Amino acid sequence: MEIKLKELKLNNFESHQDLTVNFGEVTKITGDNAEGKSTIPRAITWSLYGIDTFGSKLDPTPTTYDADETLVSLLLDVDGIETELGRQLKKGKTKYLINEVPSKASEFNEYLDGLFTKELFLSLFNPLYFFTMHWEKQRAMLLNYVTAPSNKEVFKELPEAQAAKLGALVKKHSLVDLNKIHRDNKNKLDKQYIAAQSRTKTLKEQLDEFQTLVPLPSLRTELKIFSKERDEIQEVIDLAGSNNSKINKLQSQIQRLQDDRDFLRTNFERIKEEQIQDHCQTCKQPLQGDALKAVEEDKQQRQDSVAKDFKSAVAERKKLEEELAQLEYIDVSEQLQKANELQAKIAPIEQEMQKHERFEMVKEAVTDAEQQEKETLEQLNESIFILDSIKDFYGKEAELQAKKVQDLFDRLSVKLFEQQKNGEIKTTFVIQMDGKDYLQLSLSEKIKAGLELREVLSGQSDIVAPAVVDNSESITKFKQPSGQLLMLKVVEGKELEVSVNE
Template identity: 60%
Template sequence: MQIRFKTLTLQNFKSHRDLTVEFGDTTKITGDNALGKSTIGEAVSWLLYGIDLLGSKLDPTPVTYEADETLVSLLFHDGQKDVLLSRSLKKGKASYYINEVPSKAGEFNEILDSLFDKNLFLSLFNPNYFFTLKWTDQRAMVLKYVTAPANKEVFKALPKAQGDKLAALVKKHSLSDIEKLHREKKTKLDKQYIAAQSKTKTLKEQLEEDAPRVPLESLQAEKSVFTKQLNEVQEVIDSASDTNSKINTLNGRIKALLDERNRMQEQWQQLKAETIEDTCRTCQQPLKGEAIKAAEADHEHRKANFKAAYDKVVSDRKALEAQLAGLTFVDVSEQMAKVQELQQKLAPIDSEIQKYKQFEGKQQQVKEAEAAEKETLDNLNESIFIIDAIKAYYAKEAELQAAKVQDLLDNLSIKLFEEQKNGEIKPTFEIQMDGKDYRKLSLSESIRAGLELRDVLSEQSDVITPVFVDNAESITKFKEPLGQLIVSRVVANKKLEVVAE
């Protein structure tokens, strides 16, 4: 979009009672000091925004004469049509007009906002205005119209390991989120790694303290000797135990048969003394003849059976007594004492051997602790690597972005970033011309710097506006700027003159 001024009308604006300025491709304003040359430029900024050329509030009322109303009108072409904007001030009250139609302030501002950004227009119109802004606003304006490097472009410029890692991570999260995640993870892992180191150190100290002092081979050899002796004694005890167990078993069975014999002797006396009843034991009928003989025979038969059973008990007992007579009870008290003695000797050896097993367990614990420590360190280093890669990304992005901006400039250089002691990249904004900071430039150098920068902004934003160069007598040569050129020069002893070419 190209803005072209056509006509500016001033009525009772500061020193100008009635002035009409016709603009051409180049408009030259000349005259002695204090004739209102700069005021023509201020009339434009006051009309549009109520401020002077540097952004301060402006009182447009005359100081050398009386006037009821101040009025400024500007006819310009916005690239498609002519627009006439007017602002008046009467008794401290502002009025606005769009194409001569009275309008509200909101409508007036809406027209301006639809055409251009305020700071952009004022920076394009007045080469010095840009440098009155806060450095953050200056930086934002420059970067607004310069395409930032794409992720792939930055990744490619990084060391391959960093670029590949970040390229994989950004598929799931933004760089900002990745940095937050790994900074939080690093904080946790720092503590975990300290704890893991402490655990490993403690286990190693315990391992050293609990390490067996007697060689395992010596312990096993000594144990083998005592174990062999113990087995030999135990064989004797086991053998004696079998014999003694048989003796105890036989004594028990013999006693049981003796008890059975005594009981049967009592039963035999009762059986012998039993009388033959003359009546049936079952039906109680009197027995006669053969029945009595049968009862007597039954009695004899029972006595014979009982006697046979008794004889068997006696016979079994005697057989067991014969077995018992062939056995001798073995006293193993001496062997038992020997077992106890050998076990006492084996106990400390087994304890020392057990230390080896415990030692192996603690060795495994140390290995596991070392593995956990290494894993924690690897994870920690991974997070540190990613955080450093993100730092490198921002630094490289800043470098590439600064290079893109710098490629647009001829005599100026702009510093967009600075690296902190901790490696962080901090935004900044400094302009130099031929190696000198802007604040140290002479008037002519500052004008040239402003003109170069405003042309860059104009080209990048695709907005072309007139440019007002005040105090042009201080600069003898400069590059023709984009858009209409309005030049104000001091010429001694000359009346105010405005010439459009």
């Protein structure tokens, strides 16, 4: 887009009561001090935005003479289409005109916003304006027109391992998110790794406690000998046990049969001495014949039954006594004592063998802990690698972007990033010319720096716009900018004069 100034008409604008300026490719405005040279570009920015050439709000109402209203008309040519913009200030009220048609402020501003932003126009128009903005605004405006390097371009500059790792990860997460994830991971894993290390250490210390173990084979041999001996003795004890308990059982059975016998004997004697009941129990008459005989037979029967039981109890007892006579009580107290002595020897061996079992368990735990430690370290290193790769990515990205931007300039050097002490990249914006900061430059140097900067902006934004060089008498030589040039120059003793040079 090419914007050209065609004609500017001033009515009661500051010191100019009535002035018309026609512009050419180069428009020279000369005159002595205070002749009204700088008022001309100021009227241009005022007509567009109501501001001076540095962006400050401006009231151009004349203070040295009476005037009803202030009016500025600016005829612009945008890519061959002419538009006349007018701004009128009357009794503190602003009115807008587009091609002499009264318009709303919003319509007027919409037209301008369709062309460029206020900041971009001022930066192109006044070479000293750009540097008056906050550095972040300066940086943003410049980078707005420089495409950032793509991930692919940056990956090419990274070591292969880093590029491959990040290339795979960015398919799922942004670098910003990856940074958050792995910073969090690293914090967690740092702690986990310390814990894993201390666990391994503790377990290894436990292993040291098993250093004085008696070798397992000799323990097994000893245990085998003692157990064999003990088992043999135990067999004898068990055998004796069943023999002796049989004796005990027989003895108690014999005792019971003896008691039965004594009871039956007493019973027999009692029946024998019983008086026969030879009188009827109810009528008290003496029993006769069969009745008496029945009573006598009953007594005899009972006596026979008891005698029979008595005999079988005696026979049973004799049989058991014969059985008992065959058996002999075996004394195993000696064997029991020996068995106890052997057990006392076996117990410590078994304890020693249990120590071996515990030793194996601890050994296994150490292996597990070492594996855990190794895996944690691997994960930790992975996160550290990713974090470092991201840092390097940002570093390379910044480098590439800085180079891209720097390549646009000739005398100016532009610093977009700086590395902090912790290695992280921080944004900054420092412009230098011949190694000197902008603020250190002389007026002519500032103008030259501004002209170079606005050329880059013009080239990158693809907008060709007019530029003003005020106080051009202070510059001996400068490169002519693209677009129209308004050159203001003080000439002693001269009235205001505008001359056009095609």
